[in-house]
Amino acid sequence: MPEERVKKILSFLEKTYPDAALILHYKNTLELLVATILAAQCTDERVNKVTGTLFKKYKTAKDYANAKQDVFEQEIRSTGFYKNKAKNIIACCNELVEKFDGKVPENMEYLVTLPGVGRKTASVLMGNAFGKPAMAVDTHVFRVSHRLELAKSNDPDKVEQELCKIIPQEKWTRSCLVLGTHGRRTCIARKPLCSVCVVEKLCNSPDKTCQSK
Template structure:
């Protein structure tokens, strides 16, 4: 039977309440002290764990202390500095190119709109939403692999397209939870709803999840 819109909204609200009670301190796990550092860290996090990124940026942000430092660095040198994050050559070009545009076109200030952010090299909606939500406090939703998988299991989406999922989730969940929802889902995905071995018996959402394994 197809779920009514009203029931779906209530179920979404109940799920957020349970997640918020279980993970009250969920937040972005990337370490940063400025919006530009957050942007760099988020670019590095593609296909890489936040833990590894934080290990790399600890020294990286001591060596490069401003957008100018990243903008005019030798790309090969930067690639060596971020080598362990994977795809280091591509990420180095993106970070250097993005930083150069920020310095020369935006007076060193990271832009604060989706339209401007996604025009930067290596910056897609996921990275842009992270910067907007975490630093600029603009209601936004990051759709990562945990969100794609768990929102699908919860029956809130049938697509794997991040942009479509983003729009679907924004129509289901209250705006005040958009930013934190992703962090709570990530924490839940790591602790309980594990991809290859979901712990449905101990899941706080098992009575609200149509994919529960008994």
């Protein structure tokens, strides 16, 4: 049964990665919001290097809203796509100041209206900062879900819906963390380490680098 298979996969992965957690460093919801926007098309490790300095200078939404775009661009330059990211973070924080009293709203519908905030970023916040079940489909979760046939769509938002249908709600946030950790450590993009993969026997992916069957 598909539910049994999903349960088995998640149970193996949970046992393998009990330390699965967000890699992004943050001390509050605003920091997680900024770090997650910066993490688009960038490694979390690089974002942590940048935010190590950035978070000392910018502490409130107002600080970001008042930032000078050209200065801010240079401060986040190494995360890539820095012009867009700078524009979005400044605009996003402007909206936080104007509409939400400088706070990050604890509401998925409001979050996705903020500049630079898509469903993945909003789900990261809902699941990890607000403790509400949320399925944050990043590049690793997306890849692993496809390889393990948990989802079929090429659209990450639809993959989110597919995963939400087959994983119990109370496990959404945790499942993303273990699937993502599997993607980073074992089911890596270019050459997955299938010979040491704990769900190898449950995987029919054409990307497999070994065949046990």
